[in-house]
Amino acid sequence: MSTAAADPSGPTSPAHDSAFLRAARGQDVPHTPVWFMRQAGRSLPEYLRVREGVAMLDACMDPEMVVEITMQPVRRYGVDAAIFFSDIVLPLKAVGVDLDIVPGVGPVVAEPVRTLADVERIPELTPEHVGFITEAVRGLVGELGSTPLIGFAGAPFTVASYLVEGGPSKEHAKTKAMMFGAPEVWDALMRKIGRMAASYLEVQVAAGASAVQLFDSWAGALTPADYAEHVAPHSTAVLERAGALGVPRIHFGVGTANLLDLMGEAGADVVGVDWRTPLERAIPLVGDRAVQGNLDPTLVFAPTDVMTARAAQVIEAGRAARGHIFNLGHGVIPATDPDQLARLTEFVQGYPLEPR
Ligand code: CP3
Numbered sequence: 106m107s108t109a110a111a112d113p114s115g116p117t118s119p120a121h122d123s124a125f126l127r128a129a130r131g132q133d134v135p136h137t138p139v140w141f142m143r144q145a146g147r148s149l150p151e152y153l154r155v156r157e158g159v160a161m162l163d164a165c166m167d168p169e170m171v172v173e174i175t176m177q178p179v180r181r182y183g184v185d186a187a188i189f190f191s192d193i194v195l196p197l198k199a200v201g202v203d204l205d206i207v208p209g210v211g212p213v214v215a216e217p218v219r220t221l222a223d224v225e226r227i228p229e230l231t232p233e234h235v236g237f238i239t240e241a242v243r244g245l246v247g248e249l250g251s252t253p254l255i256g257f258a259g260a261p262f263t264v265a266s267y268l269v270e271g272g273p274s275k276e277h278a279k280t281k282a283m284m285f286g287a288p289e290v291w292d293a294l295m296r297k298i299g300r301m302a303a304s305y306l307e308v309q310v311a312a313g314a315s316a317v318q319l320f321d322s323w324a325g326a327l328t329p330a331d332y333a334e335h336v337a338p339h340s341t342a343v344l345e346r347a348g349a350l351g352v353p354r355i356h357f358g359v360g361t362a363n364l365l366d367l368m369g370e371a372g373a374d375v376v377g378v379d380w381r382t383p384l385e386r387a388i389p390l391v392g393d394r395a396v397q398g399n400l401d402p403t404l405v406f407a408p409t410d411v412m413t414a415r416a417a418q419v420i421e422a423g424r425a426a427r428g429h430i431f432n433l434g435h436g437v438i439p440a441t442d443p444d445q446l447a448r449l450t451e452f453v454q455g456y457p458l459e460p461r
Pocket residue numbers: 141142143144145146147161188189190191192193194206207208209210211212257263320322436
């Protein structure tokens with residue numbers, strides 16, 4: 106894949122001087138930029154209308170629908186960034202792995218991966234597999250103008266867990282059994298998913314995405330030693346290839362208080378922090394990097410003044426970092442009232458930042 110195209114976060118991009126990209130680079134900002142993980146989705150009535158009768162993966166493979174759904178929260182909230190509407194298992198689906206996203210459950214894989222032969226059967230991703238992604242990203246960048254578009258991929262560990270377990274898992278027991286007991290199978294699988302994630306990010310950036318986020322949602326299931334030995338090298342490889350594209354890289358996981366230093370070292374420009382770890386504690390761990398987060402997603406169910414008081418604490422704490430992008434500590438909960446997210450967006454964007 107050619108990386109000769111201009112950096113979509115670079116000086117010639119209309120999004121270059123956006124608050125989001127400036128914060129990701131550690132530059133001064135006019136206001137704290139804000140977006141929400143899973144800002145597009147079931148909390149929005151306009152999303153539910155568009156998705157009526159359309160399966161999740163079919164929606165993800167329809168460029169017009171992807172553009173519409175990605176734009177919905179941007180129009181409604183005026184957030185500082187859009188996130189490409191898709192799913193972490195989409196590249197697997199695109200190369201032909203038999204899987205589905207089951208409503209209320211999540212990704213389910215028909216034939217879980219257990220052996221080296223299973224790993225070898227998964228095709229390598231090429232841009233031709235995901236032409237619909239290129240088309241959707243190009244369409245979006247045109248509509249978004251100066252609002253940056255975040256591309257994303259699932260990190261090798263989190264995607265491996267769905268492949269090995271066959272579906273969502275609390276304990277990740279089969280995944281870890283492979284990691285501990287069949288290191289050559291594990292290594293081959295992680296390398297393959299890592300190449301797939303990097304190629305997928307390259308496609309999105311080549312089409313105009315101006316930042317990328319690597320979602321390692323389930324990395325918090327690992328000890329620091331196991332993360333460092335069996336997982337971090339593979340995430341590092343993905344982030345290295347993404348780094349060659351010039352756009353800021355966000356690295357996020359859930360329950361990662363013990364891993365924040367290692368996740369930063371894996372090559373992130375911005376470390377995403379879930380709501381369990383106060384930013385005061387997270388910031389010294391991530392080194393000279395920006396942070397993203399981390400309001401408890403349930404606080405939007407509290408009275409508005411309670412929510413905004415806690416948001417103010419997050420903003421104040423974030424000022425000690427090299428840069429701060431406001432977000433929830435994990436995805437928007439489907440029962441969230443969109444009006445409350447609108448108030449939160451307005452509050453964060455209007456919060457005065459005295460010179461540091
Ligand atoms: O953030 C966004 O707005 C972009 C869209 C996005 C989706 N999934 C849409 C989606 C992103 C970035 C993801 C990533 C993703 N998918 C992750 C990492 C982020 C995280 O939440 O930790 C993970 C672990 C998955 C796997 C997955 N896909 C889960 C756990 C689910 C939810 C299952 C359910 O129904 O509760 C999905 C399905 C999914 N992905 C939905 C959406 C909007 C819901 C399906 C629907 O709307 O029909």
